[in-house]
């Protein structure tokens with residue numbers, strides 16, 4: 001197993017730290033598998049009351065590793081990325097995220113499945129799926145319009161531009177901002193506070209908060225996943241991946 005996800009358990013808090021800072025914590029199939037396994041195990045581990053997710057270095061995550069998209073694309077529902085999305089969306093224990101920097105693609109969409117999300121004031125977010133000739137995943141096409149309204153969601157998804165932590169807070173996808181230096185300490189304190197509460201009351205309350213939407217989330221993830229896998233093989237997406245490797249802008253002029 002790589003050290004690209006650091007997993008530690010302390011004071012009833014399971015900490016999952018994305019740890020590939022030289023690649024801005026871009027997520028590989030191997031990393032998704034480690035995260036999925038840790039989340040699945042946490043559900044049945046009474047020692048774990050809360051999960052805390054953060055990143056190493058100056059990024060939270062730059063999203064799916066684009067080399068992996070080319071060389072090791074997800075094939076279907078049992079692929080590591082979908083296993084991770086199922087695990088994080090169904091996790092019964094509260095998840096706190098400390099977004100310490102760039103959060104791109106799944107770096108942002110995974111936050112829609114966390115319960116409390118804190119970010120450094122300088123964190124930047126982006127949903128670049130259309131720019132990559134892909135479609136949203138992680139039920140973002142359902143959860144974003146629900147949380148912020150259609151027009152704001154359409155702005156983030158269709159334009160795919162980077163947006164600030166202040167805007168992410170204003171649009172309702174993060175709870176609060178902290179300075180870079182104090183982010184982890186604050187997120188830790190909040191995780192500690194949660195960890196001291198009655199675990200069954202927490203579990204049931206989270207279940208109730210998510211209950212009305214859970215079937216829609218599952219169905220949307222399936223529909224998005226099928227389209228996503230198809231799009232990855234499309235000539236438009238291949239042009240984007242090649243352009244990224246060749247450090248140039250994609251050229252869509254030849255597509256109708």
Ligand code: COA
Pocket residue numbers: 022023024026027062063064065066067102104105106128129132
């Ligand atoms: N997949 C693979 N490699 C990635 C990556 C990703 N998603 N994000 C960053 N990297 C790599 C870069 O290729 C570079 O590798 P190198 O040093 O071997 O050349 C390294 O991480 C550092 O990134 P760099 O681009 O030099 O840093 P930057 O600060 O100028 O820009 C980003 C950072 C994240 C804005 C930029 O790398 C980027 O746009 N990455 C792609 C993000 C993306 O589209 N993700 C997919 C979402 S579905």
